[in-house]
Amino acid sequence: MKLEDQLTSLEPSKKLEKLGVKQDSLFWWIKYSANGKFWLKRGIKDERWNEGVSAFTVAELISRLGDKFGILERFKDNTYGAYIPNDCGVNGLGENPQEALANLLINTYEE
Numbered sequence: 001m002k003l004e005d006q007l008t009s010l011e012p013s014k015k016l017e018k019l020g021v022k023q024d025s026l027f028w029w030i031k032y033s034a035n036g037k038f039w040l041k042r043g044i045k046d047e048r049w050n051e052g053v054s055a056f057t058v059a060e061l062i063s064r065l066g067d068k069f070g071i072l073e074r075f076k077d078n079t080y081g082a083y084i085p086n087d088c089g090v091n092g093l094g095e096n097p098q099e100a101l102a103n104l105l106i107n108t109y110e111e
Helices: 010-018 058-068 097-110
Strands: 027-031 038-042 052-055 071-074 080-083 092-094
Touching: 010 027, 010 052, 010 097, 058 097, 071 097, 080 097, 092 097
Parallel strands: none
Antiparallel strands: 027 038, 027 052, 071 080, 080 092
């Protein structure tokens, strides 16, 4: 499995940062100044990076959700749903587990 498939993609990562989610992860989306594209970097955030946001793993997302996380479910169409305990509906949907969890975290910050 490719590394990019195990981490939050760039857009949800940017949104999580904008909402105030603590930016400390094992991987980062870093903007390369020569061409403006983002690339993945492993390690501690370096102050020399002009622009960078956390690229979260599933475990990192679950740790940030804390007791707000309840269930991660894979549906028949191979999409995922993440739920808050004792809530009536799906609170985060995604094409993969980290996307569903990122959307759940985004929804909890936007409430």
